[in-house]
Amino acid sequence: MRLEKCWFCSSTVYPGHGIQFVRNDAKVFRFCRSKCHKNFKMKRNPRKVKWTKAYRRLHGKDMTQDSTFEFERKRNRPERYDRNLAENTLKAIKKIDKVREDRAAGHHTLRMKGKKAKKQREEAKELEQGISLVKAPSVLQEEPSLTLPKIKVKVSHQESQENRAMEE
Amino acid sequence: MVQYNFKKITVVPSATDFINIILSRTQRQTPTVVHKGYAISRLRQFYMRKVKYTQQNFHDKLSTIIEEFPRLDDIHPFYGDLLHVLYNKDHYKLALGAINTARNQIGKVAKDYVKLLKYGDSLYRCKSLKVAALGRMCTLVKKLSGSLAYLEQIRQHMARLPSIDPNTRTLLICGYPNVGKSSFMNKITRADVDVQPYAFTTKSLFVGHTDYKYLRYQVIDTPGILDRPFEDRNIIEMCSITALAHLRSAVLFFLDISGSCGYSIAQQAALFHSIKSLFMNKPLMIVCNKTDLQPLEGLSEGDMKLVMEMKAEAMKTVIGQGGEATDDEGVLLTMSTLTEDGVMAVKNAACGRLLNQRVEIKMKSKKINDCLNRFHVAIPKPRDQKERPACIPQAVLEARAQQAAEKEKRKTERDLEDENGGAGVYSASLKKNYILANEEWKEDILPEILDGHNVADFIDPDILMRLEELEREEGMRQVEDDEDFEMDGKDLTPEEQEALAAIRKKKSMLIQQHRVKKSTAESRPTVPRKFDKSREFTTKRMGRQLSSLGLDPSLAIERARSRSRGRKRERSPERGDAMDVDTDESNKKLRTRSRSRSRSMSRPPTEFVPGAGFKDSEQKVKAIKLAKKSVKKRNKNARRGEADRVIPTLKPKHLFSGKRSIGKTDRR
Secondary structure: OOOEEOOOOOOEEOOOOOEEEEOOOOOEEEEOOHHHHHHHHOOOOHHHOOOOHHHHHHOOOOOOOOOHHHHOOOOOOOOOOOHHHHHHHHHHHHHHHHHHHHHHHHHHHHHHOOOHHHHHHHHHHHHHHHHHHHOOHHHHHHOOOOOOOOOOOOOOHHHHHHHHHHHO | OOOOOHHHOOOOOOHHHHHHHHHHHHHHHOOOOOOOOOOHHHHHHHHHHHHHHHHHHHHHHHHHHHHHOOOOOOOOHHHHHHHHHHHOHHHHHHHHHHHHHHHHHHHHHHHHHHHHHOOOOOHHHHHHHHHHHHHHHHHHHHHOHHHHHHHHHHHHHHHOOOOOOOOOOEEEEEEOOOOOHHHHHHHHOOOOOOOOOOOOOOOOOEEEEEEEOOEEEEEEEOOOOOOOOHHHOOHHHHHHHHHHHHOOOEEEEEEEOOOOOOOOHHHHHHHHHHHHHHHOOOOEEEEEEOOOOOOHHHOOHHHHHHHHHHHHHHHHHHHHOOOOOOOOOOOEEEOEOOOOEOHHHHHHHHHHHHHHHHHHHHHHOOHHHHHHOOOOOOOOOOOOOOOOOOOOOHHHHHHHHHHHHHHHHOOOHHHHHHHOOOOOOOOOOOOOOOOOOOHHHHHOOOOOEEOOEEHHHOOOOOHHHHHHHHHHHHHHHHHHOOOOOOOOOOOOOHHHHHHHHHHHHHHHHHHHHHHHHHHHOOOOOOOOHHHOOOOOOOHHHHHHHHHHHOOOOHHHHHHHHHHHHHHHHHHOHHHHHHHHHHOOOOHHHHHHHOOOOOOOOOOOOOOOOOOOOOOOHHHHHHHHHHHHHHHHHHHHOOOOOOOOOOOOOOOOHHHHOOOOOOOOOOOO
16 A cells, blocks of 8 residues: 555545546556546646645745655665564654654745835835825825824704604 | 268259249349340340350259269268168169259250240240240259259258268277167267167267277267168168178177166077178177176076177187187177276277287288388397396485475465364465564564555665754754844834724725626616615715715715705795695605605505505505515415415426537536
């Protein structure tokens, strides 16, 4: 039993899921679900489809090169069974996973850095441009700060008189 | 070796079929169209052709029949006699003769009529000549109907005759009915002859083949022969007699010494003596069958004497062949086909004797001299008296012995399975023979998948080392990472944040409204604002919006109001009283009544409309109440009402049938 990678989105295909397609040149394409399969049939390039791992790696959104990837590699030579080795391997898998996760998070924060200044500039601009939507320009001239005006609704005299008549 | 194969004779059609075939062929293969306006020579030629064509076909077909049926004088006398026995030579010859005469006569007819046709002077005359010619030919063939039917029968029977080669090595089995000839036949060959308790189960000759010393022998099973004078014999017996007479074979005379065939040994001996003339020059063997019921030694005196007489006769044949004078082992044999005791011995003895006889004859004939000169058997002269047996090394002998011993001792997996409860209960441990560093590890189960990874991909002898390296790296990296992130100034103040939030909210509201407006634009008429039926654009609303921006709305409200009220004041100055009366009603009613609005507003349901069916609004209100009450219970129980949709036909034909004039119909 082996877990395979989906050809399109690179997620793991568990046993009992997905479809395998064997082309005439004997190349096998595995898909995790019909979404990937249908995209493949539409001849879409996974490198251009935003939500696939191929795209993300290509455009630097996810971590590409790391020594943790070297641990998981398909070896074709079978090793003789050794209980200690097996134990160590199982424990190591967990640790390697954790390390990889941490490193991926670091990669993400690094990517997100340097956005703050840009964000602040954008906000300032938006404020400047859009203040007329919430505060009339004449009022702005009188009071140049960015506080919002208080809402005051004036009720007309006639209506108030009539209401009083109804109540009586 | 000619193989007598009578299967290749073409089917003989019956007379009527024959005629139909020929005539239809004439009609199809010759031109059919002729008019009386043609030149006379053309007419004559047309009809002559038909006559000649028909004659030719008759001639061909009859010739094939005559040629394909064998001539009894030309084939091997065995077959000749056999066919005579079965079908009566004379009758057969007569039939073929009749066909021959018919053939000649047809030829004559055709010749005559062609001669006459040469002088035919009109279409009608030529045509009637042709009709006459064809008619006579067909009558001739009709007369043949008996012969043709007979020949067809013969053909079918002949095709099923066993293909006996009269010249090869043959064993012939004969004797009284029910003595066990066919059972013996079944035992030594693959022929599946019927074996039944009644006499004359075998009604014709059967052939089987058996092997002896790399040579193939024919074995012929005959029907039983009864002891009768020659003339009285029936066809079935005559078959066996024919076979005996003509085939140069070894004869096995079967004797039933137990008497269970229904005939005593005396009767069988009598038969033997009556047909012993047929055994001339053939290696004869007396076979005593059914020894399981009665062994040879247990026979009575008289019977024993009879048997010995027969044996003596048989011996004569042995002596006559120039073999050893006192070779009586192969002359009288006992066996039992039921227990298969002695069957092979009999076969071997018979084959052996036959072979010897044939070899002897060949040796004596002149032909052998041609061959003898051609080959020479070289035997190496022994150098000395030393014996030189095969040399097998000691190691090989030992290995062989060991292997033999091992084969008996070794316990197979299957034995193990049987011991532990059979196939369903025991499942073999496949890991039993693993070669591991530690024996305890044999039955370990290693998971193949862990946390979404294949464990097999991670297994590596130096994984520990690499893991250590990794952890070291990780440790170093974490140390480096403890730098501060740059904090830029210019964060927004809370007021600014509020303002920004309000701006964004306002923007999203505008966008939403616009989207709603856009989506309903198709079904909604674009009406200018003064026809504002839903009363959206009120002064109150305007006031609210303006003040939210921070402006003072009162001036704007007054201006708006004055413009709307102004019209009324201009038009009806005397209506000031009406205005006072109206102050009792609410503002909304005022607005609805005012004529400055558009007139297309719908009425409230309780309003009294004169001429609509109610005398006043009170009655209308009551009616509405009653109506509502009547449906209240139904609604509460969620029952279907009059207005609830009903589908009168669940499967309207126009939706479920018919083809589309263009497009596919795989959805309905």
